[in-house]
Every structure is written in structure tokens, then in C-alpha cells.
Amino acid sequence: MKFYARRITIYLVTLWATISLNFLLPRLMPGDPAEILIAKMQRAGEVSETTIRNIRLILGSGSDVPLWEQYLGYWGRLLHGDLGISVTKYPTPVTELIANALPWTLVLVGLSTVIAFVLGIGIGAWVGWRRGTWVDHLVPGTTVLQSIPYFWLALILVAVFAVNLRWFPIFGGYDVFAFPSGPEPTLAFLSDAIYHGILPAITIVLSSVGGWLFGMRNMMVATLSEDYIITAEAKGLRPGRILRAYASRNAAIPSIAGFSITLGFVVAGSIVMEQVFTYPGVGKLMFQAVQNNDYALMQGVFLVITITVLAANFLMDLVYGFIDPRARHNA
Amino acid sequence: MxxxxxxxxxxxxxxxxxxxxxxxxxxxxxxxxxxxxxxxxxxxxxxxxxxxxxxxxxxxxxxxxxxxxxxxxxxxxxxxxxxxxxxxxxxxxxxxxVSMVFQGAMNSLNPVLSVKEQLDDVFRTHRPKMRRRERLERSRELLELVGVDPDRLTSFPHELSGGMRQRMMIAMALALDxxxxxxxxxxxxxxxxxxxxxxxxxxxxxxxxxxxxxxxxxxxxxxxxxxxxxxxxxxxxxxxxxxxxxxxxxxRHDYTKKLLESFPSLRGDRGDFIRTGAMPVASALTTSTEAV
Incomplete structure (x- = not known):
């Protein structure tokens, strides 16, 4: 119990530090983000006094309010779930934009990350188990796929499968003409979304499976030369049991640690993928925010990313002890 | 015999x-x-x-x-x-x-499985008819046999000393008689x-x-x-x-004699393990080198 209390404290402190940094960064930036923002909005049309005040509050410039008070106000608004108003999609609140983009990214990038990991570990374990046979040739093949620049691979796949063969749609998360009023909870919409997600998912899996496979294969080869594997063999255990409980499980431990980090960055989305496929996820949102100097949106996205990275690490911290008994009890 | x-x-x-x-x-x-x-x-x-x-x-x-x-x-x-x-x-x-006990006392046990699971593996593979209860009883009995507290059964290898790990291995080697x-x-x-x-x-x-x-x-x-x-x-x-x-x-063989010579006796004279027969090499050694 003491262990968990300690972990939770550490994570809370980290969370506080990152949120504070998130508050501080735009204020340390050269130039005046608030002025840029307001000018941009005024170009688009009339801007109310309250909005200008709001922007100054969020970005903290052009006012004589001391930093300390700004900081308290920032926390106050944060706790009410108010992340400000986006300029890109003025006057939509940032919270709403993120809430709309988050499910797309979470499901697509999350699912394909998990698939890539499971495939990589599974095939890697098998290739390592059959080391020295023809299956070793799988490894360079998958690493080549990984070393190809991602956008290039994605564009090639779009050109071949979407443009030429017309097997998949070229862009989007769903058919905007079939569902003009946006996402709806129907089976037709769901299948359309899945149909749109297949090609992006394939590109993500193709480009990341190689790393997992390569790492797992090498760990597997190292593990198979351990003394306890020989002991297991001398014990007359079935090969399947040795493969699962003695070799793969031990070999996968380092990869699982790496996976927790990757999982944390799922929410950051795959910016390039979402750009290539014009996918309505967080990555595209962030790209737009940067392009348009939309500081409120940027801050909001960064905050969500930070929280998920921390949450994923925290979760893995707790799970890790179950996988590796040596990691238990020691804080 | x-x-x-x-x-x-x-x-x-x-x-x-x-x-x-x-x-x-x-x-x-x-x-x-x-x-x-x-x-x-x-x-x-x-x-x-x-x-x-x-x-x-x-x-x-x-x-x-x-x-x-x-x-x-x-x-x-x-x-x-x-x-x-x-x-x-x-x-x-x-x-x-034929069972085996290996050289590396430290590394013969799988670090992520408890001793109990590793013993269970032996029974489950070779004696599929044994019940859970019987397996547990036999495991405890084996630990007692090699002089380890049976409550140590649920320990993981890293929680045991080197000597205990090797005793666990011996227990495991005895498992199927x-x-x-x-x-x-x-x-x-x-x-x-x-x-x-x-x-x-x-x-x-x-x-x-x-x-x-x-x-x-x-x-x-x-x-x-x-x-x-x-x-x-x-x-x-x-x-x-x-x-x-x-x-x-x-x-009889020179190499055997050499092996015996290479161990010092308690008193420190080399070659003391050979009692009979003339040992020119051994005596030469004792005169030319200091006791170890």
C-alpha cells in the first residue's frame, strides 16, 4: 500500500509540474501570442470585449495582472473544464474540439498500435524460436518497411489501393456526404468509419511492426541461451510450454516497458498519418493549431497528451509488477 | 552395491x-x-x-x-x-x-515463475493424472526432503539465496523419483x-x-x-x-597424479594427496615453491 501511495504522489507532482509548465510556456515565448491571436480574430470579424479579456487571461500578456494571479485563474478555469476558445474554428471551445477529435485518434491509432505490438511480439517470438532457419529473412523485410519514411509509404498505399484500385476511400474518417450531420450512433456509420480506418491502420501497423519484431526476436534469441531454458528442456517440458512460459514471457518484458511509452503517445496521434489521410484526429488538430497560431488549442492538446502519457505510464507501472516479479515491492 | x-x-x-x-x-x-x-x-x-x-x-x-x-x-x-x-x-x-542438476545454481530457475509453478510444470507434464492437491503435497514434501522450509514454495528465485536455489533444483530433480x-x-x-x-x-x-x-x-x-x-x-x-x-x-596416469598434486593439503604442503609411490615432481614442487 505504501508503494502505491508513493507512486501516486510522484505522478501527482509530475502532473502539477507539467500543467504549470503548460501555463508558463506561452508566457515565456517571444512575441505576444495574445496580440497575434486577437489580430487574427479581428480579421475574421468582430471580436467581443469578453473574448479579448479571455484570451489575455489564457495567454497572460498585455495585462498588468501579476503572474501569480494569472496562474491561480488558469487553474480555476482548468478545474471547470474551460480550456479557452479556438481561433481556428472560432468560436468553438477547445474542449469541444478535443472531445470530437479524441475518439478518432484513440480508436484508430490505439488499436493499430496494439495490433502492431501483438503482431510484432508474436512473430518476433516465433522467428526467435526458429532462429537460423528461413524465417530469419522476415526480419530485414519488416525493418525495411519501418525505415521507409512513413508519409511516403502512406502515399504509395493511397495511390495504389485508394486511387488506382479504389478499394478504400482516399481520405477522411467517414463519408461526409452520406452523413452530413456528423457522427451518429448507427451501424451504417460505424461500418463506414471502419471502412475509412482500414488503410490508415494498415500503414501504421506496417511501419511500426518491424521495430517490435526485431527487438522481440533478438531478446528471444538471448533468452533461449539462458540456463533455465536448458533446464526446462532437461525437465522434458513440452516445447509449447517452454516457448510460452519460459522463453516468450521473459523475452517480452523489455518490449512491454517500451510499449507503455508508445501507448502514452497514442493520443498525440500520428500527425503525419492524420495529415495524409485527412483523418479528423488529435494529430490533425494539433497541426492546425500550430499552423494557425491557435495557442489555446495547442495548450489544450498538450495538456491532454501530457495527461495520457502520465496515465499510461502509471498504468504500466502497476501492471509491470505482475509480469515481472522482480519489479514488485521495490519502490 | x-x-x-x-x-x-x-x-x-x-x-x-x-x-x-x-x-x-x-x-x-x-x-x-x-x-x-x-x-x-x-x-x-x-x-x-x-x-x-x-x-x-x-x-x-x-x-x-x-x-x-x-x-x-x-x-x-x-x-x-x-x-x-x-x-x-x-x-x-x-x-x-534421468534428471539433471546444472552448473549455474543462480540461473537454472526461471526468474519470473515461482518455484511452485516450476515444480508444478514437471508434474503436469509427466504425471498428468496428479491432482492439484497431490502436486502441492508432493512439492512440499520435496522441499522438506532437501532441507528447505516448505513455505518457501511460493517464493520467486530472486528471493532465495544461491544455496537455497540449488536445493530447489535438487528437489526438482528428485520430483519424479x-x-x-x-x-x-x-x-x-x-x-x-x-x-x-x-x-x-x-x-x-x-x-x-x-x-x-x-x-x-x-x-x-x-x-x-x-x-x-x-x-x-x-x-x-x-x-x-x-x-x-x-x-x-x-x-596410474600422469594426469591424475598431476590433478591430485594441484590441491594443497590443510598443512599447506602441495602434493600431499599422494601418499604412495615416489613422486619426484611433487617433492620438487614442495622444495621450490612456498606453501600456498
């Missing part, structure tokens, strides 16, 4: 198929009798471990048994041709008839005191359960103390094979 054989190896040769090929074991013939302790002594790299692995068919490429026969004479009178075994038969043979136990330097990684405790345990268990032991070590004085017969290996060949007493009192 009955002179009934339990394991016979004839003309066993093992090669490492590297470039150039290494003949690690050359035409070795050995007979292990029921219930005896056969010591296998020799320096590092002489092929003693390779031979032991070969007897249990644990060799991995590039090692290969190029010729020879290994026959196991079962309790019920059946003869098993170990070299001819493969797949499922070989798997079922291992541990059930094997007729032969091959011990490959079982006490190498342990200090002398723990070593002594474990050797005593092995002797006691052997007397009680009657399995035969092939005990591999470079520690010839230890072998003289515990074994019935001793085989001395040099460069892949058995250069001398005799009763412990024979080897101790009138070693």
Missing part, C-alpha cells in the same frame, strides 16, 4: 561442428551402476559437461554426437536406446528416468560451507532413495571423498577409471 548397470555408454564421440571441427568427446565408454556415485573429473574444457549433455541428448548445434550408443536399463528390465529416442519419447524420458541424476558442477557457484551442506544432502538422499549419480566436477579431492568410482577425463578421453580408493592411493 549391486553391479547391475543402469546406464551404459559405448564409444560415444561428440563433435562441435565448427571450423575446424572440435572433437570434444572421443570414444568414451562408461557404465553407471544402479545406486552408485560415479565421479567425472577433469579440467575446464575437457569435455565432461559435453559428455553429460550427450547422455541426456541435450546437445545443441553445433555440438553433435557423431557416434556411440547410450542405453538406459530401466527398473522393470526394459532397455531404452537413448540415442534412438526422439520427439515425444525423448521428452517423456527426460527427467522421468529418477534412477539417474546427472550433476554438473552442482556446487561451483557456492561457498565451501554451503557446498558441504549440499553435498551431504545429496549423499543422504542417495542412500535413502537409491538413485545413481554422475557427479561432474574439477574438484578431485571432493570426488575421492564422495564417489564410488571416478573417471578422469583429459582432452575428450577417459584416461583413468577406477574406484575412489584406487585413484587416491595408486593413480
Amino acid at each position: 549391486s553391479a547391475e548397470p543402469v546406464l551404459t555408454a559405448t564409444d560415444v564421440s561428440i563433435e562441435y561442428l565448427v571450423d575446424p571441427p572440435v572433437e570434444a568427446v572421443k570414444n568414451v565408454s562408461l557404465t553407471l551402476h544402479r545406486g552408485e556415485i560415479l565421479g567425472l573429473a577433469g579440467e575446464s574444457g575437457c569435455g565432461k559437461s559435453t559428455l553429460a549433455y550427450g547422455l541426456n541428448r541435450l546437445l545443441k548445434p553445433p555440438a553433435m554426437m557423431s557416434s556411440g550408443e547410450v542405453v538406459f536399463h530401466d527398473r522393470d528390465g526394459h532397455d531404452i536406446d537413448v540415442v534412438g529416442l526422439d520427439g515425444e519419447h525423448l521428452r517423456a524420458f527426460r527427467w522421468d528416468k 529418477p534412477q539417474v541424476m546427472i550433476m554438473d558442477e552442482p556446487t561451483t557457484a557456492l561457498d565451501v560451507v554451503v557446498q558441504r551442506g549440499i553435498i551431504r544432502e545429496i549423499m543422504r538422499l542417495r542412500e535413502r532413495l537409491g538413485f545413481a549419480v554422475i557427479f561432474i566436477t574439477h574438484d578431485l579431492p571432493l570426488l575421492i571423498e564422495i564417489s564410488d568410482r571416478i573417471a578422469v577425463m583429459l582432452r575428450g578421453e577417459i584416461v583413468e577409471l577406477g574406484t575412489a580408493d584406487d585413484i587416491y592411493r595408486n593413480a
Whole structure:
């Protein structure tokens, strides 16, 4: 119990530090983000006094309010779930934009990350188990796929499968003409979304499976030369049991640690993928925010990313002890 | 002791198929009798471990048994041709008839499984009819047998000392009541005191359960103390094979004499292990070098 209390404290402190940094960064930036923002909005049309005040509050410039008070106000608004108003999609609140983009990214990038990991570990374990046979040739093949620049691979796949063969749609998360009023909870919409997600998912899996496979294969080869594997063999255990409980499980431990980090960055989305496929996820949102100097949106996205990275690490911290008994009890 | 054989190896040769090929074991013939302790002594790299692995068919490429026969004479009178075994038969043979205790006391246990699970693995594979309760009872009994608190069953290897881990391995090796136990330097990684405790345990268990032991070590004085017969290996060949007493009192081969000489006695004079016969080399050594 003491262990968990300690972990939770550490994570809370980290969370506080990152949120504070998130508050501080735009204020340390050269130039005046608030002025840029307001000018941009005024170009688009009339801007109310309250909005200008709001922007100054969020970005903290052009006012004589001391930093300390700004900081308290920032926390106050944060706790009410108010992340400000986006300029890109003025006057939509940032919270709403993120809430709309988050499910797309979470499901697509999350699912394909998990698939890539499971495939990589599974095939890697098998290739390592059959080391020295023809299956070793799988490894360079998958690493080549990984070393190809991602956008290039994605564009090639779009050109071949979407443009030429017309097997998949070229862009989007769903058919905007079939569902003009946006996402709806129907089976037709769901299948359309899945149909749109297949090609992006394939590109993500193709480009990341190689790393997992390569790492797992090498760990597997190292593990198979351990003394306890020989002991297991001398014990007359079935090969399947040795493969699962003695070799793969031990070999996968380092990869699982790496996976927790990757999982944390799922929410950051795959910016390039979402750009290539014009996918309505967080990555595209962030790209737009940067392009348009939309500081409120940027801050909001960064905050969500930070929280998920921390949450994923925290979760893995707790799970890790179950996988590796040596990691238990020691804080 | 009955002179009934339990394991016979004839003309066993093992090669490492590297470039150039290494003949690690050359035409070795050995007979292990029921219930005896056969010591296998020799320096590092002489092929003693390779031979032991070969007897249990644990060799991995590039090692290969190029010729020879290994026959196991079962309790019920059946003869098993170990070299001819493969797949499922070989798997079922291992541990059930011949079990092993390995050199690395520290690394023979899987670090992420508890001792209980690793013992359970043996029962579940070889005795599928055993119930959960029976398996647990037997596991506790085995731990008690090797002098470990049965409550330690749920421990993970990293929670145990080196000596305890090796005792766990011995418990595991005893699990199926094997007729032969091959011990490959079982006490190498342990200090002398723990070593002594474990050797005593092995002797006691052997007397009680009657399995035969092939005990591999470079520690010839230890072998003289515990074994019935001793085989001395040099460069892949058995250069001398005799009763412990024979080897101790009138070693014939030069290499055996050299091995015996290389251990200082308690009083510090080298070569004290050889009592009989003129030992010009030994006396020369004692006069020219300081006591160790």
C-alpha cells in the first residue's frame, strides 16, 4: 500500500509540474501570442470585449495582472473544464474540439498500435524460436518497411489501393456526404468509419511492426541461451510450454516497458498519418493549431497528451509488477 | 552395491561442428551402476559437461554426437536406446528416468515463475493424472526432503539465496523419483560451507532413495571423498577409471597424479594427496615453491 501511495504522489507532482509548465510556456515565448491571436480574430470579424479579456487571461500578456494571479485563474478555469476558445474554428471551445477529435485518434491509432505490438511480439517470438532457419529473412523485410519514411509509404498505399484500385476511400474518417450531420450512433456509420480506418491502420501497423519484431526476436534469441531454458528442456517440458512460459514471457518484458511509452503517445496521434489521410484526429488538430497560431488549442492538446502519457505510464507501472516479479515491492 | 548397470555408454564421440571441427568427446565408454556415485573429473574444457549433455541428448548445434550408443536399463528390465529416442519419447524420458542438476545454481530457475509453478510444470507434464492437491503435497514434501522450509514454495528465485536455489533444483530433480541424476558442477557457484551442506544432502538422499549419480566436477579431492568410482577425463578421453580408493592411493596416469598434486593439503604442503609411490615432481614442487 505504501508503494502505491508513493507512486501516486510522484505522478501527482509530475502532473502539477507539467500543467504549470503548460501555463508558463506561452508566457515565456517571444512575441505576444495574445496580440497575434486577437489580430487574427479581428480579421475574421468582430471580436467581443469578453473574448479579448479571455484570451489575455489564457495567454497572460498585455495585462498588468501579476503572474501569480494569472496562474491561480488558469487553474480555476482548468478545474471547470474551460480550456479557452479556438481561433481556428472560432468560436468553438477547445474542449469541444478535443472531445470530437479524441475518439478518432484513440480508436484508430490505439488499436493499430496494439495490433502492431501483438503482431510484432508474436512473430518476433516465433522467428526467435526458429532462429537460423528461413524465417530469419522476415526480419530485414519488416525493418525495411519501418525505415521507409512513413508519409511516403502512406502515399504509395493511397495511390495504389485508394486511387488506382479504389478499394478504400482516399481520405477522411467517414463519408461526409452520406452523413452530413456528423457522427451518429448507427451501424451504417460505424461500418463506414471502419471502412475509412482500414488503410490508415494498415500503414501504421506496417511501419511500426518491424521495430517490435526485431527487438522481440533478438531478446528471444538471448533468452533461449539462458540456463533455465536448458533446464526446462532437461525437465522434458513440452516445447509449447517452454516457448510460452519460459522463453516468450521473459523475452517480452523489455518490449512491454517500451510499449507503455508508445501507448502514452497514442493520443498525440500520428500527425503525419492524420495529415495524409485527412483523418479528423488529435494529430490533425494539433497541426492546425500550430499552423494557425491557435495557442489555446495547442495548450489544450498538450495538456491532454501530457495527461495520457502520465496515465499510461502509471498504468504500466502497476501492471509491470505482475509480469515481472522482480519489479514488485521495490519502490 | 549391486553391479547391475543402469546406464551404459559405448564409444560415444561428440563433435562441435565448427571450423575446424572440435572433437570434444572421443570414444568414451562408461557404465553407471544402479545406486552408485560415479565421479567425472577433469579440467575446464575437457569435455565432461559435453559428455553429460550427450547422455541426456541435450546437445545443441553445433555440438553433435557423431557416434556411440547410450542405453538406459530401466527398473522393470526394459532397455531404452537413448540415442534412438526422439520427439515425444525423448521428452517423456527426460527427467522421468534421468534428471539433471546444472552448473549455474543462480540461473537454472526461471526468474519470473515461482518455484511452485516450476515444480508444478514437471508434474503436469509427466504425471498428468496428479491432482492439484497431490502436486502441492508432493512439492512440499520435496522441499522438506532437501532441507528447505516448505513455505518457501511460493517464493520467486530472486528471493532465495544461491544455496537455497540449488536445493530447489535438487528437489526438482528428485520430483519424479529418477534412477539417474546427472550433476554438473552442482556446487561451483557456492561457498565451501554451503557446498558441504549440499553435498551431504545429496549423499543422504542417495542412500535413502537409491538413485545413481554422475557427479561432474574439477574438484578431485571432493570426488575421492564422495564417489564410488571416478573417471578422469583429459582432452575428450577417459584416461583413468577406477574406484575412489584406487585413484587416491595408486593413480596410474600422469594426469591424475598431476590433478591430485594441484590441491594443497590443510598443512599447506602441495602434493600431499599422494601418499604412495615416489613422486619426484611433487617433492620438487614442495622444495621450490612456498606453501600456498
